[in-house]
Amino acid sequence: MPIPDRIERTVNLGQPPERVWEALTSAEGLGSWFGDRATVDLRPGGTAYVEWDDGGGKVTLTIVVVEPPSRFAWTWGIQGLPATDPRRTYVEFTLAPNGGGTRLTVVESGFAQVPDELLDTAYDGNVAGWRKELAELADYLDAAA
């Protein structure tokens, strides 16, 4: 049951990289195919917000790479985790000219990362220590039975 740490897709689009770049990086573009509304501060370190109308909420993208019209990347949180969770996945778009169109590759990675805090809280010797306590509990229960 391996966790797919890396998701990769490639699609061939009929439009040139400049057009695809616009759709990927502009507020208008991200607010149409990706979400329902978006604001974008397009620079490395900049922030983009994308909102969904159908209860999908709002996500914050931290822009990492802006190399028009060939590379665009951001990090964002993992769906379903609290906003305070430190884990972020990395999403990178690569645009390559393909005839008159574009070969677009998207790679998202980092799903299988293990945060230190998880190791600290779940596995930092607690388990071994409590095995002993649990053995005592079992004895206690058996004696009471």
Add this chain to the structure above:
Amino acid sequence: MPRPDPEAIAAAVFAALAEPTRRGILSTLAARGPMTATDLAGLLPISRQAIAKHLELLAAAGLVLAEPGERRRIRYRVNAAPMAMAQSYLAALARDWDSKLTRLQRTLDAPEAAARASRGTDPTD
């Protein structure tokens, strides 16, 4: 002890959730807060001994934490960290780039078709 890998953590969560008794224990602890094996036995249709065994498995997998209470009574609480690990597994399955990329393709094609139509040069005209 060896560093646990994410797969093992997620597997432990899903295994725990697949078993009705352990699911009942986790659900009860999540809904009502930390409690002892005896408390759980009062709420669930299972013997205290069976609950203790399940709690031992859950604790070994890091899904519940045992905390000492009065008179050697051990209280158990849900440990959220492994659940969050399983959540990231689900998130990878739920990210759904296929739908997003299909929408991107449609969005890119749509204005072009509209522009062609307005110029009257759409070959289907």
